[in-house]
Amino acid sequence: MPKITILDIYKKKAEGKKITMLTAYDFPTAQIVDQAGIDVILVGDSLGMVVQGVTSTLPVTMEEMLYHTKLVTRAASSAMVVGDMPFLSYQTTKGDAVLNAGRFLKEAGAEAVKLEGGAQMAEVISAIVAAGIPVMAHIGLTPQYVHMLGGFKVQGKDEAARERILADARAVQEAGAFSVVLEAIPASLAKEIHEMLHIPTIGIGAGPDCDGQVLVLHDLLGLFDRFTPKFVKQYVKLKDLALKAVKEYKQDVEGGKFPSEEHSFK
Ligand code: KIV
Secondary structure (H helix, E strand, O other): OOOOOHHHHHHHHHHOOOEEEEEOOOHHHHHHHHHOOOOEEEEOOOHHHHOOOOOOOOOOOHHHHHHHHHHHHOOOOOOEEEEEOOOOOOOOOHHHHHHHHHHHHHOOOOOEEEEEEOHHHHHHHHHHHHOOOOEEEEEEOOHHHHHHHOOOOOOOOOHHHHHHHHHHHHHHHHHOOOEEEEEOOOHHHHHHHHHHOOOOEEEEOOOOOOOEEEEOHHHHOOOOOOOOOOOOOOOOOHHHHHHHHHHHHHHHHHOOOOOOHHHOOO
């Protein structure tokens, strides 16, 4: 299967076919996502919370993101890989932003980057795109702005906030983003953005009227249970299954049942 490119993403939108996106952070999970035929793998800075166990995405570094992106690109034979730019890797100067975005492609093998922010990031997006790097924008609830937003809260609930988010959507499209993630906004606002833009909208907690959907893989698989946002659908409880398996192993070892002859050399 050939690699999915931004042209395939545009084509899906044009044909009215839904775009699928999931996070992955390492080789085995990226293999599962890729083999399931998901279009885009996001190496999200959500790995801070679901892999590293910290309480926000703010501590995640460029070196950590590059490391995880490398693990994922080794497994992604058809899915397009998007590297998520971590906090302070693009907010300082346009030069920093272009260099750091470029490292995702040059050193880790990603095909695009994602960054958070709307109108205030338009010039940064333009600079990265001018360097030949596709950019996925991310507006609405932008977790790197958690302290400005006063927590992980649904955005765009009153008229002024709706207008700001609509302006952000227009700005990132004009700046050259090839798609935009809409996180935690009312479904009616996401529908309005979807109808207004020509670039694909990828929703997470933004209702059904987006061109595609994204979830954090560990939420979908039931591997992360510190908290579960309302917009998550858990398809399996993998943590419970894994816990059961590990407890059985413990019992087998303690009871002398493992290893048996079957798992021993003659
Ligand atoms: O970091 C991440 O996983 C994300 C998605 C939730 C869109 O930004």
